[in-house]
Amino acid sequence: MGVFDDPMPSSDEYDAVTKAYIRCTKDGIIPHGEQKAMIQDIYATSGQLVYENALETLHFPQLTMPEKLASMIVDAIMA
Numbered sequence: 001m002g003v004f005d006d007p008m009p010s011s012d013e014y015d016a017v018t019k020a021y022i023r024c025t026k027d028g029i030i031p032h033g034e035q036k037a038m039i040q041d042i043y044a045t046s047g048q049l050v051y052e053n054a055l056e057t058l059h060f061p062q063l064t065m066p067e068k069l070a071s072m073i074v075d076a077i078m079a
Helices: 012-016 032-046 066-078
Strands: 020-024 051-055
Touching: 020 032, 020 066, 051 066
Parallel strands: 020 051
Antiparallel strands: none
C-alpha cells in the first residue's frame, strides 16, 4: 500500500508523455463524475489527450476484459 502513501515524483519529462484515458463505465470505485474530472485534469495540466475511450466493465478491466483493454491500449499507442 506504500504506493498510495508516497507522493508521485515530479518530472518535466512527464509532460512529454502522451496521455490516454480508458474509462470503466460500470466502475463502482471511481464514479463516472470523478473519472470525467480526471480527464479534464489531464487536459488542463498537459493540454493533450490523444486517446479517450470507454469499456462497459467494472474497476478492473485487466481482469474482466483483458483482450479488449489490450486492444484499446494498442489503439492509444498508435493514435
